[in-house]
Amino acid sequence: MIIKLLFPRGFCAGVYRATSALDAALNKYGAPVYVYHEIVHNKWVVDYFRQKGAAFVNSLDDIPDGSVTLFSAHGVSPQIEQQAKEKNLRYIDASCPLVQKVHREARRFVQQGYSVVLIGHPHHDEVVGVQGEAPDKIFIVKSKESIDALPLTAKDKVAYITQTTLSLDESAAIIEYLKSRFPNIVGPTVKDICYATQNRQNAIKTAANEFNQKNLVVKAVVVGSSNSSNSIRLTEIAKQQNIPAFLIDSPADINSDDFTDADVVLLTAGASAHESVVEQVVKYFQSTFDARIEEARICEESTFFPAPILP
Numbered sequence: 142m143i144i145k146l147l148f149p150r151g152f153c154a155g156v157y158r159a160t161s162a163l164d165a166a167l168n169k170y171g172a173p174v175y176v177y178h179e180i181v182h183n184k185w186v187v188d189y190f191r192q193k194g195a196a197f198v199n200s201l202d203d204i205p206d207g208s209v210t211l212f213s214a215h216g217v218s219p220q221i222e223q224q225a226k227e228k229n230l231r232y233i234d235a236s237c238p239l240v241q242k243v244h245r246e247a248r249r250f251v252q253q254g255y256s257v258v259l260i261g262h263p264h265h266d267e268v269v270g271v272q273g274e275a276p277d278k279i280f281i282v283k284s285k286e287s288i289d290a291l292p293l294t295a296k297d298k299v300a301y302i303t304q305t306t307l308s309l310d311e312s313a314a315i316i317e318y319l320k321s322r323f324p325n326i327v328g329p330t331v332k333d334i335c336y337a338t339q340n341r342q343n344a345i346k347t348a349a350n351e352f353n354q355k356n357l358v359v360k361a362v363v364v365g366s367s368n369s370s371n372s373i374r375l376t377e378i379a380k381q382q383n384i385p386a387f388l389i390d391s392p393a394d395i396n397s398d399d400f401t402d403a404d405v406v407l408l409t410a411g412a413s414a415h416e417s418v419v420e421q422v423v424k425y426f427q428s429t430f431d432a433r434i435e436e437a438r439i440c441e442e443s444t445f446f447p448a449p450i451l452p
């Protein structure tokens with residue numbers, strides 16, 4: 142068995158920024174540091190910080206007034222920021238700069254009089270936060286059917302923006318459909334789907350294409366949690382190439398029977414998955430299947446976002 146260790150994989154610049162900010166806040170203020178929503182959508186990371194003293198909440202009502210609070214990498218709506226001010230929270234905004242960019246685009250389009258179609262998953266923290274910029278002007282769509290149901294006509298002034306962690310191929314198809322329904326629709330000058338999402342998707346797609354043509358039994362393992370949008374997209378891309386794909390939080394989630402016939406396992410990790418878990422998975426395949434490790438790099442990454450300044 143060969144383990145193809147794909148690169149880029151795992152932590153992106155936005156996740157490094159958010160987790161570094163939480164680390165720094167815990168060191169400076171001590172426990173508890175409240176975190177609005179999961180700092181990133183990954184069970185290992187959330188458990189790690191919970192043990193260090195982070196208290197994760199889904200409502201600011203659960204935070205005592207004046208407490209140190211961190212907003213997660215997925216960002217928040219203006220309403221949440223306002224509520225934090227009213228509660229005198231000492232808050233740190235750890236939202237990814239690339240998510241902040243989507244907020245700015247939403248505000249700009251609304252200020253210019255557009256109705257904004259936000260392509261994304263309706264209950265995802267990032268999408269909820271962006272829609273909060275103008276709840277009655279921003280419409281969430283995730284499929285052609287939801288576009289058909291929009292209360293907008295071809296004569297309306299319409300713009301689109303996207304969640305940062307979508308599938309490149311699926312969002313391209315949805316944008317094409319939007320353009321056919323709204324010929325004058327405008328979009329962002331630079332794509333919203335972030336560099337890390339694109340690179341991780343391209344890596345698994347390239348490897349899947351390569352090995353599928355060699356008549357081998359190929360399977361894919363994605364380290365990531367079931368609520369991680371970008372991790373789920375990686376499994377979908379493998380499955381679209383007829384490669385069985387398994388999303389796992391840790392080696393404990395692996396059923397060895399699923400891999401006894403595999404010649405090649407493509408191993409990658411979502412943008413919120415920690416490299417130490419990838420290392421555990423590598424060890425699992427080495428000890429269970431005597432697997433050989435080979436690396437497959439499709440590009441380098443150098444994006445870095447400095448951590449936010451603590452109050």
Ligand code: SF4
Nearest residue numbers: 153155237305335412
């Ligand atoms: S996946 Fe992209 S948008 Fe999300 S935190 Fe990472 S860099 Fe930012």
